[in-house]
Amino acid sequence: MNASESFSGSNVLITGGLGFIGSNLARELVARGAHVTLVDSLIPEYGGNLFNIDDIEGHIRVNISDVRDEYSFRHLIQGQDYLFNLAGQTSHLDSMENPYSDLEINCRAQLSILEVCRRYQPNIKIVFASTRQIYGKPDYLPVDEKHLLRPVDVNGINKMAGEWYHILYNNVYDIRSCALRLTNTYGPRMRIKDARQTFLGVWIRLLAEGKPFDVWEGHQLRDFSFVSDVVDAMLLAAVREEANGQVFNLGGEPAISLKDLAELLVKVAAGGSYVLRSFPGERKRIDIGDYYANFEKIRTTLGWEPRVTLEQGLHRTVEFYRHHLHHYL
Numbered sequence: 001m002n003a004s005e006s007f008s009g010s011n012v013l014i015t016g017g018l019g020f021i022g023s024n025l026a027r028e029l030v031a032r033g034a035h036v037t038l039v040d041s042l043i044p045e046y047g048g049n050l051f052n053i054d055d056i057e058g059h060i061r062v063n064i065s066d067v068r069d070e071y072s073f074r075h076l077i078q079g080q081d082y083l084f085n086l087a088g089q090t091s092h093l094d095s096m097e098n099p100y101s102d103l104e105i106n107c108r109a110q111l112s113i114l115e116v117c118r119r120y121q122p123n124i125k126i127v128f129a130s131t132r133q134i135y136g137k138p139d140y141l142p143v144d145e146k147h148l149l150r151p152v153d154v155n156g157i158n159k160m161a162g163e164w165y166h167i168l169y170n171n172v173y174d175i176r177s178c179a180l181r182l183t184n185t186y187g188p189r190m191r192i193k194d195a196r197q198t199f200l201g202v203w204i205r206l207l208a209e210g211k212p213f214d215v216w217e218g219h220q221l222r223d224f225s226f227v228s229d230v231v232d233a234m235l236l237a238a239v240r241e242e243a244n245g246q247v248f249n250l251g252g253e254p255a256i257s258l259k260d261l262a263e264l265l266v267k268v269a270a271g272g273s274y275v276l277r278s279f280p281g282e283r284k285r286i287d288i289g290d291y292y293a294n295f296e297k298i299r300t301t302l303g304w305e306p307r308v309t310l311e312q313g314l315h316r317t318v319e320f321y322r323h324h325l326h327h328y329l
Helices: 003-007 020-031 070-077 092-097 099-120 154-173 199-208 227-239 258-269 296-302 310-328
Strands: 011-015 035-040 060-064 082-085 125-131 177-182 213-216 247-249 274-277
Touching: 003 227, 011 020, 020 035, 020 227, 035 070, 070 099, 082 099, 082 227, 092 099, 092 154, 099 125, 099 154, 125 154, 125 227, 154 177, 177 227, 199 213, 199 258, 199 310, 213 258, 227 296, 247 296, 258 274, 258 310
Parallel strands: 011 035, 011 082, 035 060, 082 125, 125 177, 177 247, 213 274
Antiparallel strands: none
């Protein structure tokens, strides 16, 4: 049975389902014949947007609730075959300014979700969206899964705990779970009105508005994952038993400096401009410097590798916001 057949007729729950990655994942699952339920709190700062599901609205169920509500989640989880656990607080600055809220969403709520699964739906398969941020400032590049975990902010610490709760419940309670450490995911439907999800969203918004965007210093190296490649990885991890109990890096090729990324974005958009600036102090304190991933583990274990080039992905993203900008401001 291939991955497409695995989802046909299956029941799938996506937390954070009205957000950037969740809505793109939902679209692909609907195309594969799954019965999809989206859970989202629609808290304004967290990226949920009803326009994200505008074209599939009649083919999915939507439940507006918070993953911290254990009673609601107990009802939603029953009968589900797969859980894509994408709900989370993503802003590093917000986590430093309001650490208790970040703790509730990225840590305590994850434990609550797993407890509900253990008690009421123990045969479910869970894919957890983790982050490269938990590595902190790299000791070596490219970063593989054996690298020391040394988060530089509250968000990274709580995401690390959330990830390891999933691995623990796989190992101790046989709740089949795995985690994907995402890096700079971008593409259509990402949050662009601020930098809570990714700085690239702000760049693209300003570009679409005909305004210059700021590039901080510009020499830092980063890798980027187009959202359809991330969705492919999640679907593979869900259906492959080899993924159970594992953490996998995702990544993109090649690594690129932020200045070169800005040049490529201007080229793809056939216009626009940027300004090189010094790092703001509050960001400099939690910046990790250069980062790009070694994703050989997921390539060899599950056969995943990125298929969309950075130039192709930027072009698709810019075109999407040229047509739909007002829905994301």
